[in-house]
Amino acid sequence: MLQGWVIAVTSFAYLGLLFAIAYYADKRADAGRSVIASPYIYSLSLAVYATAWTFYGSVGRAASDGVGFLPIYIGPTLMIALWWVVMRKILRISKENRITSLADFIAARYGKSALIGGAVTVIAVIGILPYISLQLKAVSNGFLILTQYPEIVMPAKFGAVPLMQDTALWVALILALFTIAFGTRHLDAAEHHEGMVAAIAFESLVKLLAFLAVGVYVTFVVYDGFGDVFERAAASPALAPILTPLEGVAGSYSSWVWLTILSMLAIMFLPRQFQVAVIENKDERHLSKAIWLFPLYMLAINAFVLPIAIGGRLQFPLGIVDADTYVLTIPMAGREELLALLVFIGGLSAATGMVIVETIALSTMVCNDLVMPVLLRMKSLRLTERPDLTGLLLGIRRGAIVLLLLLGYLYFRLAGEAYALVSIGLISFAAVAQFAPAALGGIFWKGGTRRGALAGLVAGFLVWSYALLLPALARSGWLPIGLLERGPWDIELLKPLALFGLQGLDQITHAMIWSMVANVGAYVAVSLAGSPSAEETRQASLFVDVFRRSGDAGGARFWRGKASAPDLRNLLVRFVGAEAADGAFAAYARARGLAWPREPLPADAGLVHHVETQLAGTIGAASARIMVAAVVKEEALSLEEVRTILGEASQVVMYSLQLEQKSRELEAATAGLRAANERLKDLDRLKDDFLSTVTHELRTPLTSIRAFTEILNQEPDIGVAQRQRFLGIVTKETERLTRLINQVLDLAKIESGRADWHESRVDMREVVADAASAMGQVFQERGIRVELKLPERVRAVSADLDRMTQVMQNLLSNAVKFCSPGDGHVEIELCEQAGWLRVDVRDNGPGVAPRDREVIFDKFHQVGDTLTEKPQGTGLGLPISRHIVEHHGGRIWVQAGAPGAHGSAGACFSFTLPLLRDAALEEAA
Amino acid sequence: MGRRILIAEDEPNIVTSLEFLMRKCEYEVCVARDGEEALEQIEAFRPHLVLLDVMLPRKSVFEVCRRVREDPRCEAIRIVMLSARGRDKEIAKGLALGADAYVTKPFSTRDLVAKVRELLPESV
Amino acid sequence: MGEFETRGQRLIALCLLGCLLFNYPILAIFNLPGTVLGIPVLYAWVFGAWAALIALMAWAAERKD
Incomplete structure (x- = not known):
């Protein structure tokens, strides 16, 4: 059943499904309802790390080295723990500067240097080619092996095939077309490829499921669980060593350590990882899920590697079947056609995912950091005057994708057969590790300079080429093998695999040590030897201090010059189209409260910076710089000025x-x-208020006194009777004045706490009786009936006797004032209430309106305003009484009296005083 | 013919003194104890001059002044305000309300009489 | 920033812990013949420690405090 056409149709159907997913996700993104804005999709897209190398190659490595394949996955687990610190910073920097690729990131850090961008791009392309070729090899080998079903024949046995019959070439071309359709359908200003990310996430699921399926099949169907597999391995003399491999088979511990470090760097700096982790990231917060989900994914996909490897070794004699193909050949040997097909699709997923993302990332770099800066500098092309450059950009990217895959194929033809999958992949890992010093140093160390970064990159890359690429070509027969065995010009110290006599290490460890020494050494030494330019200083600050400043003011602070808003808009239109350009302008204007295009935008530093950042989002920082510089007149800031700004x-x-x-x-x-x-x-x-009221109250009696004194003085001929009357008034008003002054002083004394209190045991019955009899004459004059309701005896209170008398007199004279004239009635009642003594004074006057019941205890508040006659009195009696009662711990208030009994309800003034405790005891005794 | 004066004041002893002083000058005198009564008396007694206390109960002095000034028949009525508050602000406020003079309590009887005479010349 | 810094520090500590667990000399302790529940000691250690580390990272990364 597994004829070539069945496999081909299945593969195309699968690719079609991927395309449908991508198409759907793109449509959703255009509608503003992103499907990839989820931490789970983000984590799955990171699993693009697991390529055909993982899918086929891990088993291959495990079959000879045991645990030796694991550092490649443990390294990223350790690194991703640091992502919260490192990646969050990179994400923030990239968002704020609209970084489009890894090369763009490093170039932007070192003063938007086109040279650095170009160098990173060249290294990435050369370094990644083996890796792309690995995917081509894996897919085409898988296809070839599967078509031989039920025979199991290794493709190497076929010998050289004519170019046009080479499956790998067709795989390369199909993948190129597919990637172009995925990644460069249109030019996105933000360089987001939502469809691609959705498809990659789906592929990650497929490859995991396929691998788990074959793992479960080998472990539990072919064998009887993990225990059985390992038992058989231990029993076989050939396999026993891979169970305790570290001293022997897997090389030394140093190899383990260096592989861990290498993969730690790879997870950050492989262009495709940077693409999915940084460029395609929708939200920083997705990191917190990715930090554990992605390692979990790697744990899951590696759990069955060893059982499959052991199973393959047990099943196939050594040297007949390539260990890299066990995943596929074990199901084939077991006549499991469907499983074999599923495995092939899983492998296809792993390979296509890697190829698509990697080539999109690389093509962006090639376009933005290699081709465009060169084209823009070629004045004869007059590119800066072309009205629409979007077509050109797309063309460059599509060309780059095709070229990359063809170069990958070329490498496959030249060197691919000599190495196992894992070794090819590690060569690429070592290449991208060269970005680490410049990139990590760049975000934590302001001292790194453009020259330093360039020196580090070039030195590291040269060592990598010499120690890894050269041997690969030599082993494939393209260079004399004597170069490896004796060194160039027979110089032992320069042997590519044992540089300066460093021996006993595996090839990768050896190359990593020397390239890192060269790279870090050159980066640090050259950086420290020179000093950064103004542009570098400013970019260093923008990167290193990204969390310490906010918003887009960062870049704009450093710009000074002349520009015109229409020119800037035209520039943007040429690269991103009119719609996107107007959108960007409108957004900028909105943020500043301007109604663009009705109101013109000031072409200031802010606008220039905004346009440059927008442009950088499409063509990269270095190219954007060149384009913007062409339309504005910039005055260069001196290093001193930048330092000043930074210092401030x-x-x-x-x-x-x-x-x-x-x-x-x-x-x-x-x-x-x-x-x-x-x-x-x-x-x-x-x-x-108090003073004003007091003066008013004082002036009133004074007015009468002065008026009558003057009258008496000036009118000698008034009659005796009238004279007597007038003198009487003067005397009364004088008394009133004195009373007022006394009360004001009294109140002031009480309020300030300077009053003397002479507390003693007081029987309130006596106080009430005394006060009533003292007022007896007044009552009589007004015809007021007084009624005392006193119990036989009450318990004593502790009080100032004179003050209590004063309170009673105030309340009684108050009652007299308001009693209805003629049939006035005042009732005084005394009673005990749960530890309190209560005194009620009731009159049958007009009563107190509820709203006045609190304010009448305020100073000078007289309810008289609404009455026909102004009441007599100072307006201080009640406030003084309240102070006295409250000083004794009691309470004073007024309420409506009991209606009915004496006509009008009247008012009832009451106050309470606490009973003496020992008095209560005395009572009980 | 005699001049009529309305004394609008709630303090009885001040009323007594004012009444005495005005009678002495041979004015016809009438007394109102609150704002409402003052308005009624202005209507009934038709005084030529009102001695108006600023702090009258039942109707504010503002109300009394407004009513007097709005009534065309009362155009000729002179108003002398009496007040225990003597700040400049309050004097200005009284004059703005339409008073012809503002007298601060306690007042000099001679000055008050002089002011009333000045406002009520013998020949009209 | 406080919460983010604490989270970053916890994760850095876990990274260092991982470097310790998956390195010489601790790795050498488990490089022995023999099995744990049918699984060779070294594999049991590597996968067990790996899973535990991931669990700790999940705790550190997701914890809100």
Whole structure:
């Protein structure tokens, strides 16, 4: 059943499905409802790390080295733990600077250097080619092996095939077309490929499921569980060593360590990982799920590697079947056609996922950082004057994709057969590890310079070429093998596999040690030897201090010059189209509260920076810089000026925390002061009111006194009777004045707490009786009936006798004032209430309106305003009474009296005083 | 013919003194104890001058002044305000309300009489 | 920033722990013949420690405090 056409149709159907998923995701993204804005999709897309190498190659390596394949997956687990610190920073930097690729990132850091961008691109392309060829090899081998079913024949046996019959070439071309359809259908200003990410996430699921399926089949169907597999391995003399491999088979511990380090760097700096982790990231917060989901994915996909490897070794004699193909050949040997087909699709997933993302990432780099800067510099092309460059950009990218895959195929033809899958992949890992010093140094160390980065990259890359690429070509017969065995010109020290006599290490460890020494050494040494330019200093600050500043003001601070808004818009239109350009302008205007295009935008530093950032999102930082520089007249800032700006900024940052703290304290203090001020103002107003009222109250009797004295003085001829009457008035008003002054002083004394209190045991019955009899004459004059309701005896209270008498007199004279004239009635009642003594004074006057019941105890508040006659009195009696009662721990209030009994309900003034405790005991005794 | 004066004041002893002073000058005198009564008396008694206390119960002095000034028949009525509050602000406020003079309590009887005479010249 | 910094520090600590667990000399301790529940000691150690590390990372990365 597994004829060539069945496999081909299945494969195309699968690719069609992927395309449908991508198409759907793109449509959803256009509608603003992204399907990939999920931490789970993000984590799955990171699993593009697991390529055909993982899918086929891990088993191959495990079959000879045991655990030796694991550092490649443990390394990323360790690295991703650091992502919260490192990747979050890279994400923030990339978002703020609209970074389009790894090369763009490193170039932007070192002063938007086109040279650095180009160098990174060249290294990435050369370094990744073996890796792409690996995928081609895996897919075409898988296809060839599967078509031989039920025979199991290794493709190497076929010998050289004519070019046009080579499956790998067709695989390369189909993948190129597919990638072009995926990644360059249109030019996205933000360089997001949502469809691609959705498809990659789906592929990650497929390859995991396929691998788990074959794992379960080998472990539980072919054999009897893990125990059985390992038992058989231990029993076989050939296999026993791979169970404790570290000293022997897998090489030394140093090899393990270096592989871990290598893969730690690879997970960050493989162009495809940078693409999915940084460029396609939708939200920083997705990191917190990815940090454990992605390692979990790798744990799962590796769990069955060893059983499959052991199974293959047990099943096939050594040297007949390539261990890299066990995943496929074991199901074939077991006549499991469907499983074999599923495995092939899984492998296809792993390979296509890698190829698609890698070539899209590389083509962006080639276009933005290699081709465009060169084209833009070629004045004869007049590119800067072309109205629409989007077509050109797309063309370059599509060409780059085809070229990359053809180069990958070329490498496959030249060198591919000499190496196992894993070894090819590790060569690429070692190449991208060369980006680590410049990139990681760039985000944590401001001292790194453009020259330093370039020196490091070039030195590292040269060592890599010499120690890894050269031997690969030599072994494939393209260079004399003597170069490896004796060294160039027979110089032993320069042997590519034992540089400077360093021996006993595996090839990768050896190359990593020397390339890192050269790379880091050159980066640090050259950086420290020179000093950065103004542009580098400013970019260093933007990258290293990304968390310490906010918003887009960062870049704009450093620009000075002349520009015109229409020119800037035209520039943007040429690269991203009119619609996107207008969108970008409108967004900028909105953020500044301008109604563009009705109101013109000021062509200031902010706008220039905004346009440059937008442009960088399409053509990369270095090219954007060239384009913007062509339409604006920029005045270069000197290094000194940039340093000054940075110095100010860092001081501001340093002080801002303290300032925040201080301003919080100040706010609190201000609030306190404001409250105190309000209180003072209130008190002041009260004092003013009081003074004003007191003067008014004093002036009234004074007016009468002065008027009558003058009259008496000026009119000698008034009659005796009238004279007597007038003198009487003067005397009365004088008494009133004296009373008023006494009460004001009294109140002031009580309020300020300076009053003398002479507390003693007081029997309130006596106080009430005395006060009533003292007022007896007044009652009689007004014809007021007084009724005392006193119990036989009450318990004593502790009080100032004179003050209590004063309270009673105040209340009684108050009652007299308001009693209805003629049939006035006042009732005084005394009673005990749960530890309190209560005194009620009721009158049959007009009563007190509910709204006045509280305010009448305020100073000078007289209810007289609404009465026909102004009541007599100072308006201080009740306030003084309240102070006295409250001083004794009691309460005073007024309510409506009991209606009915004496006509009008009247008012009932009551106050309470606490009974003495020992008095209560005395009572009980 | 005699001039009529309305004394609008709630403090009885001040009323007594004012009544005495005005009678002495041979004015016809009438007394109102609150704002409402003052308005009624203005209508009934038709005084030529009102001695108006600023702090009258039952109707505010503002209300009384407004009513007097709005009534064309009362155009000729002179108003002298009496007040225990003597700040400049309050004097200005009283004059703005339409008072012809503002007298602060306690007042000099001589000055008050002089002011009333000035406002009520013998020949009209 | 406080929460983010704590999270970053916890994760850095876990990375260092991982470097320790998957390295000489600890790795050498488990490089022995013999099995644990039918699984060779070294594999049991590597996969067990790996799974535990992932669990700790999940805790550190997702914890909100």
